Amino acid sequence: MRGKPCRSRVMKDNRGIAGGSVCASSSPLAPLTAWRREGTIVTWRAAAVLAAPAVVIVFAVLLPFLWKAFSIDDVTFLLQAQHLLKDPLHPTAFDMVFHGIPIRLSSRMVSGPVMAWLLVPSVLLGGAEWIAHLIQATFLAVGAVATAMLGMRLGLDRTRAAIAAVLVVVSPAVIAMASTAMPDVEAMTFAVLGLERLVAWRQQHRWSAAILSALFLALAVLSRPHVLLVYGCGALLMISNERWQLKRWKWLGDLVRSAAAPLVMAMVILAMVNYATRDLRSGIDLAGATVSQHSGVAFWPNLANVPVQWVLSFPLAVLWPLMGLRRFLWSRGMGIGLGLGVVLALNTNTQSSSWWVVLYVMLVSLGSAVLLDIVVDGWERRDKTQIALGVWLLIAAAAAPYEHLPAKYLVPAAPAMAILIARAGRFDKQHRLQVALLSVVGICGLVLGVLIIRANASLAEIGREGGAAAAEQARQGNRVWMDGAWGFQWYSMQAGAKPMTDTQAIPAAGDVVVVGLQGRLANMLRPRKTLVSRQVFDEPGGRVLSVDAHAGFFSNNWGMLPWSWGHDELGRIEVWRIDP
Numbered sequence: 317m318r319g320k321p322c323r324s325r326v327m328k329d330n331r332g333i334a335g336g337s338v339c340a341s342s343s344p345l346a347p348l349t350a351w352r353r354e355g356t357i358v359t360w361r362a363a364a365v366l367a368a369p370a371v372v373i374v375f376a377v378l379l380p381f382l383w384k385a386f387s388i389d390d391v392t393f394l395l396q397a398q399h400l401l402k403d404p405l406h407p408t409a410f411d412m413v414f415h416g417i418p419i420r421l422s423s424r425m426v427s428g429p430v431m432a433w434l435l436v437p438s439v440l441l442g443g444a445e446w447i448a449h450l451i452q453a454t455f456l457a458v459g460a461v462a463t464a465m466l467g468m469r470l471g472l473d474r475t476r477a478a479i480a481a482v483l484v485v486v487s488p489a490v491i492a493m494a495s496t497a498m499p500d501v502e503a504m505t506f507a508v509l510g511l512e513r514l515v516a517w518r519q520q521h522r523w524s525a526a527i528l529s530a531l532f533l534a535l536a537v538l539s540r541p542h543v544l545l546v547y548g549c550g551a552l553l554m555i556s557n558e559r560w561q562l563k564r565w566k567w568l569g570d571l572v573r574s575a576a577a578p579l580v581m582a583m584v585i586l587a588m589v590n591y592a593t594r595d596l597r598s599g600i601d602l603a604g605a606t607v608s609q610h611s612g613v614a615f616w617p618n619l620a621n622v623p624v625q626w627v628l629s630f631p632l633a634v635l636w637p638l639m640g641l642r643r644f645l646w647s648r649g650m651g652i653g654l655g656l657g658v659v660l661a662l663n664t665n666t667q668s669s670s671w672w673v674v675l676y677v678m679l680v681s682l683g684s685a686v687l688l689d690i691v692v693d694g695w696e697r698r699d700k701t702q703i704a705l706g707v708w709l710l711i712a713a714a715a716a717p718y719e720h721l722p723a724k725y726l727v728p729a730a731p732a733m734a735i736l737i738a739r740a741g742r743f744d745k746q747h748r749l750q751v752a753l754l755s756v757v758g759i760c761g762l763v764l765g766v767l768i769i770r771a772n773a774s775l776a777e778i779g780r781e782g783g784a785a786a787a788e789q790a791r792q793g794n795r796v797w798m799d800g801a802w803g804f805q806w807y808s809m810q811a812g813a814k815p816m817t818d819t820q821a822i823p824a825a826g827d828v829v830v831v832g833l834q835g836r837l838a839n840m841l842r843p844r845k846t847l848v849s850r851q852v853f854d855e856p857g858g859r860v861l862s863v864d865a866h867a868g869f870f871s872n873n874w875g876m877l878p879w880s881w882g883h884d885e886l887g888r889i890e891v892w893r894i895d896p
Contacts, residue, residue: 389498405593459509495773510531529578543712609719624679661677722869723878768869783799799832854886858879
């Protein structure tokens with residue numbers, strides 16, 4: 317049976333931006349047909365071509381850091397990958413030392429097994445850094461292509477889709493996290509792939525799209541659990557534009573019919589993997605461990621850090637107002653968001669100096685104003701795509717009850733930011749100023765991302781130096797212990813050093829202790845010791861973790877800035893021999 321004829325009309329919002337065609341036909345292929353008529357062919361080949369500049373940027377930036385040392389939380393995922401060689405189905409079912417404290421990893425791990433599975437090749441080759449970094453770069457490149465593809469499915473033309481792909485990779489937090497062995501880039505890529513296949517399912521109703529959507533969305537949550545909230549965004553994207561425009565609740569039928577199958581399948585996959593990968597000894601699974609780590613002590617400061625990082629670590633809060641400054645300044649959402657941001661900032665500020673208090677309030681307020689304006693503006697114009705993308709930006713707030721909320725938890729929402737800016741901007745000859753601003757902000761974001769990577773590389777190299785010191789002591793026939801954390805723990809353990817703990821593993825007289833980054837137990841538990849060697853890293857330079865420099869890229873407990881210049885000591889490696 318043939319559907320009703322399609323009546324094509326171009327809608328424009330209150331900023332004069334074309335929103336695409338609306339078709340009266342109920343056929344799921346109607347939106348795709350409309351886009352093709354406008355010249356945008358939605359294929360993976362087209363998306364790959366459009367994302368080519370973004371892919372070039374990814375490998376141009378990351379390849380020079382291919383042998384960058386492991387750092388920060390990389391050690392946890394590497395140890396999981398190492399354990400998988402013995403127990404492939406239970407990556408967290410082992411004991412480890414975390415900052416000097418013996419723990420059962422399954423009781424503390426709030427990330428799924430995806431990154432551990434991906435790091436197995438690196439571990440098989442003795443912890444080869446280049447394999448881990450090449451995997452990350454590849455995932456980011458795929459994420460850029462998927463962003464262009466999703467953008468086209470949501471109505472972007474070719475130029476805007478290409479811009480969206482580039483905006484993802486020039487975001488400082490995104491490109492910087494791609495230089496680690498943590499799963500945030502994977503969570504982003506699987507999320508955007510899953511949503512793209514979900515929209516394809518709505519348009520084409522091919523079961524292959526539904527199955528792939530369910531698989532990708534499940535893998536996204538198994539990378540970072542808070543990405544589960546993306547499922548709600550996907551449900552919104554399933555509602556047809558015609559029914560969404562109605563003021564009645566007829567769109568609920570669309571939601572149930574279109575979104576149910578892929579999202580239910582994704583939840584089933586999650587439940588199965590959650591059960592299969594549980595720790596058989598303790599019975600703890602990923603879901604239980606994630607819930608148990610939510611204490612709420614740092615809830616409000618963490619919540620305030622979400623808008624702050626949308627200002628500092630991504631180009632959203634700078635570019636969104638510039639895409640329509642007059643509308644933004646007079647918008648209802650901006651005013652309400654500004655007020656809420658001020659209240660939130662004043663309620664959670666922990667800065668000491670008045671200058672930092674003013675800066676903190678400004679950042680929280682600006683970020684809150686932009687986030688609320690996106691959602692409110694979309695609601696006022698009944699633009700359900702903008703609402704869905706705006707909600708996607710907020711998924712990191714689910715991690716607010718955790719002990720910290722760094723910029724990396726916002727990375728899975730970077731495609732939403734990129735598509736929103738690409739939809740809102742005007743990139744033609746009549747609006748060259750917007751094009752220039754977009755270029756300048758993109759270049760600045762990329763520079764900041766490289767600065768973060770370089771600063772982290774310097775910090776990581778200390779850990780590798782500590783591992784070399786431990787290996788030298790082991791070659792001399794000494795019984796070697798390590799006191800510290802982060803990448804230093806990985807390299808020193810690979811050299812044969814045994815981790816010190818505060819209760820069980822304590823070195824005896826004659827043993828050697830290598831003290832590295834985050835070391836604290838040697839001085840506390842063994843005050844009688846003789847210094848063998850000391851190497852101090854205190855040259856001024858970029859900092860990503862420094863209380864003195866207010867830098868806390870990997871943990872907002874250190875500071876709110878993703879990068880800053882510092883003169884404080886970056887770290888030191890000390891070798892001690894325990895006295896009788």
